[in-house]
Amino acid sequence: MKFYKDHYDVVIIGGALAGLSAALQLQQKGINDILILEKHNLPGGLATSYVRNGIEIEATLHEMMSIGSKEDRLKVGVFFDECGVDIDWLKVPEAYRFVEPKKGIDITLHSGFETMANEIDAQYPGWGPKVLEFMQLCNRVYDSMNTLSVTPMSKPAMLMKHPDFVKTAGYTAVEVIDTFGFPQDIIDILTPYWIYVGNPMSTLPFTIYAFLMADYFRGGSYVPKKYSHEMSMKLQAKAEENGAQVEFCQEVEKILVKDGKVTGVRTRRGDVINCDYVICGAYPNKVYTQMIEPLSEVPAGAIKMVNGRRLSVTTASVMMVLDDTAENLGIEDYNIFSAGETMDTDKIWEQGKTTGPYKYLTSICLDLANPGATPEGMCQFSITNLPLVQGFLDLKEEDYYDFKRKMAKEMIEEYERVSGINIHDHIVEIEVSTPVTIAHYVGAWKGSIYGYSHSIDDHAVARLQMKEDDHFIEGLEFAGAHAISGNGMGPAVTNGRAAAKAVIDDVAKKAASAGGSKKKA
Template identity: 30%
Template sequence: MKEFDYIVVGSGCAGLSASLELAVNNRKVLLIEQHNIPGGCATSFVRGRFEFDPSLHELCGVGSAEDPGFVRKMFAKYGVDIEWCEATDCFRVISTYSDGEPMDVTMPSGKEAFIDKMEYYVPGSRASVTKFFALMQNIQDGLDYISGDKIDPREIIKKYVPMVRSGGYTTSVVFDALGLPQRAQDILSVYWTYLGVDMEKLSFLHYASMVNTYVTKSAYYPAHTSHEISVKMTERLRQLGGTVMMGCRAEKFLFEGDKCVGVQTNLGAFRAKYGVLANINPDIVHGKMVPQHLVPRREKKIAAARDRKLGGRMFTAYFGLNKTAEELGIKDYSIFLVGTSDSVKEYDSLKHIATNNYAIMLCYNIHNEAFSPKGTCVVSFTTMFTSAEDFNELDEKEYFKLKTKMAKRFMDLLREKAGIDLSDAVEEITVASPYTFARYLNAPEGGVYGFETTQWDGIIPRTIEMTMGLDYKLKHLYTIGTNGVRGDGYSSAYTDGQILADRALAQFEKEDA
């Protein structure tokens, strides 16, 4: 049986960063992927003369070349050079304030610009919004500290008191405690769908770590779709001596005693000297891929926990349009077309097909004219379902009808809310549902956000579990990805892969010594 130091299963964002982290540390890595191209969500597909990005709207943590964020620094460490485009505004949102008045707000990137604009829309908000940013920065610094190897509790008490004090609370509780005016809260709530949990359940730490990065360092996306990132990471892994096998599906993890020693795949068995990292939902790993007597009791209990829910299941329509953004009157990179700024009500309405009237419209050509052929543009609409209930009821015919219905609903939303009509310009439409993502990614119910990051299962509990509780996990086998310490999203998954690869280096090899 061919042996490697480590085997990484799945080439999603987390699988790619984990492989590179191990490879730059001179370990012999095998990366396997069930598909014929790498990336998982981070990929692209072609219809007619258009290339579409199936998932990425924007990445946080990239930052500019002069002021790099953690993602740019990570890629520099790995020797991966991406051509980035900056989304200069955070978002435009068309919705309704809690007081019933219409909301049409565009928030810029950059902390000072963001605070100024908020003061413009919500006079009197400056002091509390400034406090809000100071708290978010403390949280971000504190989270970086506690994810590291050497943690001194005295340092945490000395430097990260605001993080510790707000750590146990939900986002809405912290908003109230900061005295943020209701309209400012309504605007700041827009980001909740990026995390998939309404503001009354969403852990503030998770919210803060993402929003602070988006606003202070701006959002970025690759010039040539997220496929560019995944291909460059894979190429770099090969250059560093890694082995990459596409069309290779892991079926079972192999154990000797209670130690994971390899992977059984459709292309044969491979041995891992030190360990395996699996970019797969832990319920699948524990439920189907390891001997049942080895699954730790605690993992079974967590899997059965009633309030552990899967996060967002995406529904996206991709449009190739035979007019330019300018001709169609599209000026914004992203517009959140939202029913209500009350995230609890919206979360409920996103459970069902009949009531899901939400979409994020994105036009990739706004900051990157060359994204599609001359005279055209690419637009996508994404909504999220907070339950898979309605999809379980659909038969084949209804399923295809639903795709058409939703694509039309998205166009109607854009026309009604923003006055932009795409109907005369449609050349290509493709629709992806939770089924599509489930099938393509091996993600239960197409839940690409992993498990909801609520208070009891947010970044802090997950980090503490990781730093203190590795002994009750499966030996020499970690799951990585969007279900991991940092939750959903590209930068979170890259970070999770990197953190867990470093843990494996420190833990697995020490255990073997």
């Protein structure tokens, strides 16, 4: 029985957002001979949901960035529109509520630069204009980043047209924020999103911080009506409609390489599939140490690269269905960031190297952005911390379930302490995810969800400039949180498109040289 063709132009490993977006981008440029192999039995990777007792529960998505309103579509929103992927987006009501009890800070910010500046001004009179100025700087850097990622430009031209981007590129978020002279409370209030790029502010490039702030505060953030699974399913459906072959329950074990060039893949089932290009969702750490066959084809530089770079965060998340409405329970906000102990992100980072108790938490009540997400009279609620993997490396199988429960209990108690809201008496369903959960379902290296640290010494700008240096095997491109744009579902789409573009460019280059040589002949 033959389940695959003898050859595909492109095999995509992983049917998550990056892989599916890569397929759509390839198809836009007429590359249609595509096979997508997904380990799990559904698409989306972490962009997924699950059902417990008939209730569908969002697995991961807090806020989808880079979508924008219908009137002011942002990058990812534009791409989905262009591809004909029509997602029922719901706007998240606020950016966030930030609570830092020790300093008495409790503030809710909404999207819109002026709106949020005014909200800060209302509590810290006189600071609104300065905050607005700061957000406008973030927005200029954001616009430049979006332009420059698709339009290469000489350094002098860059300095002329994108001065703020160029001048802030070499600094951390802290270094640039410090030039504004904000009081510490305002700095704390502008900091919560740091966790969504998984790096403390002292080593987080301002470029990345600015991108995040401008994207979320400019257009607000969105969630799909039918959970993140809607996004995954509609991307898959479109890729299939355009002619891609998608196969589930197929884990790729080996990427076959000969003379420095990709020749195909082998699945766990044993199928050998030939192809010209592989777009890979697996982490480079795994690819270069386990998957390339033969391993002798892995250049020394690739090993130094994966060993030198630092993995970013993973997840510790408690997802619950509660037996009452958000209103009755007293949950007022879609998204609360709570800093129970400190907002010093270096200190929170140190705590993230342990297994808790965690004090910096993000809590989400999906029903407040998506009414009806949970059956009537109930709501779904999650509490998340994004720790480093270090604390989990020595976990024993025998202790795993007790460990998960202890961690979840501590997170619930911390939320209850900060909010004064009783959660534990209302739990109807509960699931806890850890790095082990991630490794099980999507196979990500060490349960990582955010790729490599967005630190100043692994800056996205530097990644872009070193693109050629980081390319070790002909025909092999990477698409996932581990790629240039880094983590998050919005950047996942961008990463997938970038990988596709590398393939498209290479195909064009080869076609040109083949055409050229023909002419010569």
